[in-house]
Amino acid sequence: MELILELKNNLNSYMEDLKEMNEFFYNNPELGNEEYLAKEKYCNYLKKNNFQVEENICGIPTAFIGKYESTKKEGPKIALLAEYDALPEIGHGCGHNILGLTSLGAFLILKKYVEEYGGSLFLIGTPAEETNGAKVTMVENGLFSDMDVAMIVHPSGKGHYRSSTSQAMEALKFKFYGKTAHAAGDPYNGINALDGVLTLFASVNALRQQTLSTSRIHGIISNGGLTPNIIPDYAEAKFYVRANKLKDMEELVKKVKNCAKGAALSSGTKLEIENYEFSFYDMITNKTLSNLYENNLKKIGVEEIFEDEGLGSTDMGNVSHQCPSIHPYFPISSKEITGHSLEFAEASISEKAYEGMEEAILALSMTGIEILKDKELLKNIKEEFNKK
Ligand SMILES: [Zn+2]
Ligand SMILES: [Zn+2]
Incomplete structure (x- = not known):
């Protein structure tokens, strides 16, 4: 109980800053990989609070890392993601x-305990989650390979939600090439690229019955020709293909690509397939770490976790x-x-949001402290990870 009070007091001293930053981001929304204002705001705040800051991480201009390392002793490496x-x-x-x-709040609070017990703390700013997720590049560059734990808490509507799985996803672009002709005068001299796209959609719709109920295939026509009186010589569709497990997604991607190949054959078009964004892996929740976080939520009075x-x-x-x-979600x-x-978006600056944020920060901080203090606990977390 004493610890919770101590953490609450500590958080209170930062709460006004966090609220101010939240409203600034809300009023200045930036798309993925264009988050220059947000990055600057974070970096300035970290520098003001005497943290080491690295910018331009893995060549991504809007990524950053705030760092705090114990000068006294070695210990766990904890990553909090923003x-x-x-x-x-x-x-x-x-x-x-x-x-x-939420990650920044826990990062600020945990500094004192890293000082006390040893270890190091990272606040990793990861741009473009909605599109070309920077975490993919960071993973490829080995940034997470020597982290002991990585934690992030996402907002949700009502209630705290358990960290579970997420779907593996691949972003596919299908480009069909044909030949222009007058659509009324001599359509028989054209090759209709849009037919390739339309047949692809029809084949994918037929495929749906043979997919797992949890799989998702959803697409748009990103280019369907210029005008009705020209047979389109180019048409394009973008799709996301998702499944709960990476292996299932890879199988499904093969089938969707076959739909496109069939569509190209029947329409007489030429086909190119490319990945237009990074592919995401499925989320594997570490149950030991997740249970720890949930127990801490319960200690601060959260009754139900969905x-x-x-x-x-x-x-x-x-x-x-x-x-x-x-x-998990708050x-x-x-x-x-x-x-x-x-x-x-509106709810994200409400009083209710700040209540949820406080709970998430406290639970993250308590989880971090336990990891720093208890070597056996970290051993169990890593054992579970290594089994998978
Ligand atoms: Zn989203
Ligand atoms: Zn999101």
Whole structure:
């Protein structure tokens, strides 16, 4: 109890700063890889509070790392992750404004305990979660390979949700090439690239019945020709293909590609397939770490933790294949609201959001302290990870 009070007092001294930053991000939403204002705000704040700051991480201009290492002794390496990208039109409809600040809050609080018990602390600013997830590049550069744990807590509508799975995802672009002709005068001299796209959609729709009920294939026509009286010589579709497990997704991707090859054959078009964004792995929650976080939520009075279905994808999945990770959710509203909406963005600056944020920061901090103090606990967390 004493510790909780101590942490609450400590957090109180930062709360006004966190709120100010949250509203600044809300009022200045930036798309993925364009989060220059947000990055600057974070870096300036970290420098002001005497943390080491590295910028331009893995060649990504809007990524950063805030660092604190114990001068006295070695110990666990704890990574807290911050996202701060927004969505087109609806701004912070995924609440990444408040997401990153939850990690910052825990980072500020944990400094004292790293000083006391040893170890090192990282606040990693990871751009573009909604598109070309920077965590993928960071994982490829080995940034997480020697972390002992990585934690991130995402906002949700009502209630705390358990860290569960997320879907593996691949982003595919299908480019069909044909030949122009007058659509009324001599259509028989043309090769209709749009037919390639339309047949692809029809084949994918037929494929749906043979997929797992949890798999998702969703696409748009990103180029369907110029005008009705020209047979289009170019047409293009973008798809996301998702499944709960990486292996299932890879199988499904093969089938979707076959749909496109069939569509090219029947329409007489030439086909090119490319990945237009990074692929995300499925999220593997470290149960030992997740239980620790949940017990700490209960200690501060959270009564119920809900089960998450794990639909949707995140680049945190890639991190979870590198080191023990969790990705739970904290409430920002007293009613159910859907993500990626204007309503969700508005809720992210409400009093309810700050209550949820405080709970998440306290539970993250308590979890961090236990990891720093208890070597046996970290051993169990890593044993579980190594088994997988
Ligand atoms: Zn989102
Ligand atoms: Zn999100």
